[in-house]
Amino acid sequence: MDLQRLVELNAAYARTIDNEQFEQWPELFHEDCLYKVTTAENVAQGMESGVMYADSRAMLQDRVSALRKANIYERQRYRHIVGLPVVLGETGDAADVETPFLIVRIMRDGVMDVFATGCYLDKVKPNGTGALRFVERIVVCDGGRFDTLVAIPF
């Protein structure tokens, strides 16, 4: 797996969310996919739940429409700092990848707080047009304490 392509995928992912182009976020996933936000402790104990859980691109789109049209929360945005990906294994054109992240949440009153850190456990492979996309993105947060609410995906 070409590291450059992984870095570009992660950069596009972070930019999509941080620039609030949420409608483009599901496009970075295969139609059949798994996206989950959980914690290191739940993973260590073999617990499957997530605070967000989607097993289709359509469910990711529903996240976005809820974010845009349904849910009420104080105005905020994120700044992702994403580390370098490590390829854990490869099967054919798919790869298992681990990438550390840090998310700063910027609230409407100007407060900038570290909101979450953790690592992305990914399964990636190219789509029909050759673009690298996520088959799985498991967001494993280092801690299990979330301040106030999690509206925007990690």
Next chain:
Amino acid sequence: MDTWPEDSVARVPYWVYQDPDNYARELARLFEGPTWNYVCLEADIPDKGDYRTNFVGALPVIVVRDADGAINCFENRCAHRGALIALDDAGNVENNFKCIYHAWSYDLLGNLRGIAFERGINGVGGMPKDFKRETFSPRKLRTTTLCGLVFATLSDETPPIEDYLGEEILGRIRRVLNRPIKVMGRFTQALPNNWKLYVENVKDTYHASLLHLFFGTFRITRLTQGGGVLVSPDGGHHASYTIDKADDRQSTAYRDQGIRTENKDYTLADPSLLDTVKEFGDDIQLQILSVFPGFILQQIHNCLAVRQVVPRGTGQMDLKWTYFGFADDPPEMTKRRLKQQNLVGPAGFVSMEDGCVGGFVQRGIASAGEQVSVIEMGGDTTESQATRATEASVRGFWKAYRERMGY
């Protein structure tokens, strides 16, 4: 600040969410008083020596299963210098807990058993010969179990849990927790508000479909659906429920009132999220139940969870979520629950707003300690009602609160 401005459960002074003395009084009279406090699930500690640490109000506790299979609970505080005895959220110990500070040890009942160098070294030093170990132990709490839930109380006066809850609430707990469960995940939500603002929110059937668009649009619950709220005689516990009623599709009550949550254009791209099966032998699609002071049992479709309210000072609290299913869930049911868990928790489609709305109140009342809130939907009484357009169970909370706090 210790008098109620008006003798009514429909008026609540805002200083109750702000005053440090009142907060200290709550910890002593409510959490450490004659109440049952949820501390863990039986499923969390199935084997001898399994333990979890938790809080009863601000009181740190250890809950542990002993060799006889009994569940004991005692203060997580070494009798020597007051350090925490157990540092992890959960674990397993052989026969005793040992404080890391000076290695004093405790058995699984919380009795002080060992004192390092009790007789000194070579006959020099050590504890006085007349020191009575048995009179020094962390405070012990009584425990009780109900349908796999473990509750603890520091008071000798707390009645049996069945009497504490009453038949109606008891029946609603048994309805959901009818067989062995399986924990699916845990998350903590740190909320920027006084603990009571969250408890009131849970009991507030009036707000649910008004604040939460997701509820309204997808008919998970609407005030125009069948349902109601049960309030225990003392006011402290409640169960609200909605009943799946097909003819609600025709109702235009929300549109007629111009209420924001009515949005005909909002549809799910993947409706499997709400693919629900009736698993409790009735048409109740949502049941929210609270036990005074800080426990919640939730059934939202097939999404099951317990929530514990942990106060953290006047303006902060932790909400500890434990998602669960049943031990005999087939894989497709597990999948269904995993998807429906999107509805709740810190990122829940229908619960996210509850994470911020308490903070909005806490900030809104910053300079209004002597003002009061108005809790008068459905009158000024606390009895059970066959509608959810009422604040009866919120008033019930204040009835129990005032009684126990001596206001």
